[in-house]
Amino acid sequence: MSGSIDATLRARTGPMTRELVLHPADFGLAQVPARLNPAGTAHSVCGYCSTGCSLKVHLDERGEALNLSANPDYPVNLGMACPKGWEALTPLRAPDRATTPLLRNDRGELEPVDWDRALHVFCGRFKEIQAKHGAASVAFLSTGQIMTEEMAFLGALAKFGMGMKHGDGNTRQCMATAVAAYKESLGFDAPPYTYADFEESDVIVLWGSNLCIAHPILWQRVMNNRHSPAIVVVDPRATETAQAATQHVALRPKSDLTLLYGLAHLLIARGAVNRDYIDAHTTGFEAFALFARDFTPERVVTETGLAPATLEKLAATIARGQRVSFWWTMGVNQGHEATRTAQAIINLALMTGNIGRPGTGANSITGQCNAMGSRLYSSTTNLLGGHDYANAAHRGKISRALGVPEEKIPRENSLAYDQILDGIADGAIRGLWIVATNTAHSWINRGRARDLLAQLDFLVVQDMYATTDTAQAADLVLPAAGWGEKEGTFINSERRFGLTTKVARAPGQALSDFRIFQLVAHYWGCGEMFAKWSSPEAAFQLMKACTRGQPCDITGIRDYAHLEAAGGIQWPWTEADEVGAAVPSRPGLAADLADRPENQDGSASRPHLNPLQQRRLFADGRFFTSDGRARFVFEAPRPPPEPPDAEFPFMLLTGRGTSSQWHTQTRTAKSDVLRKLYPAHVYAELHPDDADRLGIAAGDALVIRSRRGAITAAAFVTATIQPGQVFLPMHYAETNLLTHWSVDPYSRQPAYKAAAVAVSRAKA
Ligand code: SF4
Incomplete structure (x- = not known):
């Protein structure tokens, strides 16, 4: 410095x-x-x-x-x-870390500037745009990769301080469906489970989840299960997880909703539902049962491509289970009717009474380290702490908790990610601040996304690296510290707040995102509004105040030291919880727990199963809806938006390639070790029958075309994929040149997993 x-x-x-x-x-x-x-x-x-x-x-x-x-x-x-x-x-x-702010000069090159100039230009250009086109003409796109305190600060700063109306995050690409589904069905975005449920189930249904690859440590928790569980994988591909399962249900892509309704029909027809639970804790079951009658086994077999015996076996497995847990990830969330699919999974859990007990649940597994933080605290389409911008009482509460004038809080929810990008196309959005995400690589139909970014009057990218596709398109790059170079909290999939610690120096002039937000507030002229945001831990105290009385109330977590000593704490943890039960301290955890009455069943030898370390929601059958009852939500299935046809006869599937690759490989590609664990260049999985028919041998160069463009990829000929389908790992820049920009109408999550393509052998 x-x-x-x-x-x-x-x-x-x-x-x-x-x-x-x-x-x-x-x-x-x-x-x-x-x-x-x-x-x-x-x-x-x-x-x-x-x-x-x-x-x-x-x-x-x-x-x-x-x-x-x-x-x-x-x-x-x-x-x-x-x-x-x-x-x-x-x-x-990594040698390509961003170490100084970079500003695009008159020659169109990014050149180093100091922070003072960078921040003056940033604030000056955004204010200019707002003066000309209105406050809502600048927006932000954030991430599930920064600390919860940083997300909370960004949302508050952008909207209350800088006057933005619109901001969203890359969690729209992975978790928005789960949010929408839980909110409507259960009354709040509340994944009900705890990881111990993997070890307590006698039936584990993994729907659209390649757990071995995407969440390998959670797969290890499945392997710890001592009940010899049935493990069912519902996935068009014979993934690593499907191959290790006891049942693989290889349905036709995007026929999930039909299968789920067909299962409901079978379970109802056979009396394999929990009437007492349905009557006491849910609403809408009679209408759902009537609706499900249309999904006869004959119809399901026809539309899903499954054998009758496969359907029968799956229904029987669920019916027999005493503790059935349903888990879903991107195979569900990234679909054109994703929200209704997730809700159909929730319906199955509700009608069989498989929720709120050990080893049960309708459980969405999140993607990014802090997607759950983004869902509750990023102030994008929710107001801080799971509140609603459109609710005056909520705005008043947040205003008091943060000391922000109420009139500064927008009265409506933000546009979603896709709508912000569409806003660029129609000229409504002119300035964009992208924080720790790689839109130009990861967004669906990335060619269009990249073109839209180029239309902006001013693009600011805040990232660890100036070399990402998105940073290369920026007018201004702000160098940010990464994980390990700052402190704060993440919330994991099971609602556990965990602490991250600063253990390394950020290079050059890179600053923590939190510090950058402090400086932006100062240069914008709203620093006084954020005077209380003096450190990540001070911000954590503000976040706590915002959650009081919410389902995600964390007022019982004292401070970072408390989180550290407890080994993380799952929300909710209220002041009353804290008074009633001390969270076990971490040093000597096993010894601490051995004497506890709740461990008399022998779980002392498995301290991670201790009830205080593993808390689930809805044990009392009360949900977060106005009447305390969970809702059965359903809707007729719709065909995928771009089905295969004569010109594009293959269905393109996308997904995680290996456990060594993370998203756009911005970070994992920096590791020599990790790079040895996956193919360097994009490859496409193709069924041997299709390969034979097209004269393609393993390793041949393929041309894969969609209506968006064409790429080349090496052929990986394998029977793990069905005929008529082709699979591309999502990590490679080529993949999203082909995907089709369509979204689920309720969650506005992109439907990455189904696009029509043509496949041929590349000319020599
Ligand atoms: S990426 Fe990190 S959090 Fe995820 S399974 Fe690996 S070690 Fe655990």
């Missing part, structure tokens, strides 16, 4: 904002981790996926990370980590 930046900023800041002056400590390791433990290690929740494993980071005498291992005491991962976790420090040391 140069002293000149320090001096420049000091000159521009008055005494009221002195604390915002950049100083050398901003660009280094300000202090050894506050939560350094006696063994010279720090614990930090992993910054990749939503499993939320705890990593033990081993430090040198200055408090900087040397290497890491998996934390054996954490109730999530029990000493395990996947390849990404073991390599979590490597991307921090």
Whole structure:
């Protein structure tokens, strides 16, 4: 850090904002981790996926990370980590880290500038656009990868401080469906489960989830199950998980809704439903039962392509189960009728009484490390803490909790991600601030997305790297610290707040996202409104205040030290919970728990199953709807928006390739170790019958065309995919050149998993 930046900023800041002056400590390791433990290690929740494993980071005498291992005491991962976790420090040391702000010059090149100039240009250009086109003409797109406190700060700053109306996050691409489904069916976005349910079920139904690859540590939890469970995988592909399952239901792509309604019909017809539970805790069952009558086994077999015996066996397995858990991920969420599909899974859990008990639940598994934080705290389409912008009482509550004038809080929900991009096309959105996501690579039909970004009057990208496709399109790049270079909390799939710790220096002038937001507030002129946001932990206290009385109430979590000692805490954890039951401390966790009465059943030898460490929702059968009853929600299935035809006869499926790749590979591609664990170039899975018919051999170059464009990919000939289908891993830049821009109408989540394509052998 140069002293000149320090001096420049000091000159521009008055005494009221002195604390915002950049100083050398901003660009280094300000202090050894506050939560350094006696063994010279720090614990930090992993910054990749939503499993939320705890990593033990081993430090040198200055408090900087040397290497890491998996934390054996954490109730999530029990000493395990996947390849990404073991390599979590490597991307921090990559040579292409953004180390200084970059501004596009008159020659069209990005050139280094100091923070003062960057922030003046950022605020000046956005204000100019707002003055000309209205406050709503600038928007932001955020991420599920930054800390909860940072998400909360960004949403509050952009909307209450900078006057934006619209902002969304890349969680729209993975979890919006689960949010919409839970809200309508259960009254709140409330995944009901805890990871111990993987070990307590006697039937585990994985719907559109390749758990072995996408959530390998959760698969290990399945392997810990001592009840010899039936493991059912519903997926068109014979994925790694399907091959390890006891039943694989290889349905036709996007026929899920028909199958789910057909299962409901069979279970009702055979009396395999829990009438007492339905009568006491749900509403709408009679209408649903009537609706499901149309989904006869004959119809289901015809529309799903399943054998009658497969359907029969699946229904019988669910009917026989005492503790059935249903789990879904992107195979459901990324579909054209995703919300109704997720709700059809919830319907099955409700009608069989498989919710609120150990080993049960209608359970969405999240994608990113902090998608759950984004769902509740990013203030995008929800107001902070799961509130509603359109509700005056909610606006008043948040105004008081944050000390923000109520009139600064928008009265309507934001446009969703796809609508913000469409807003660029029609000229309504002119300025965009993208934080820690790679829109130009990951958005569906990315060619169009990239063209839209180019139409903006001003694009700001805040990221660890200036080399992403999106950063390369920016007018201004703000260099950000990554996981391990800052502190804050993540919320994992089972609603557990976990702490991340600063264990490394961000390079050059890169700053934490939290610090960048403080500076933007100051340069925008709204710094006083955010004076209380003085540190991530101070922001955490504000977040707590916003959740009081909500289903996600966390007022009982005292502070970061409490989270650290407890091994993470699942929401809700209210003040009353905290008074009634101490959360076990982490050191000597097993010994702490051995004497507890609840462990008399022998679970002392499995401390991670302790009830205080593993809490699920709805044990009392009360849901978050106005009458306390869960709703049966249903709708007739619709055909996919782009079915195969004579010109494009294949159905393109997309999904995760390996457990060593993360999304657009922005970070995982930085690791020599991880790169050895997956193919360097894009490949396409093709059935041997199709390969024979088209004269294609394994390894041949293929041309895959859709209505959006054409790519080449190496042929991977395998019977794990059905004839007439082709699979591309989502991580490669080529994949989304082909996908079809369509969204589920309720969640507005993109339907990545079905597009029509043609396949041929590339000319030599
Ligand atoms: S990427 Fe996910 S499964 Fe792997 S170590 Fe991190 S949190 Fe655990």
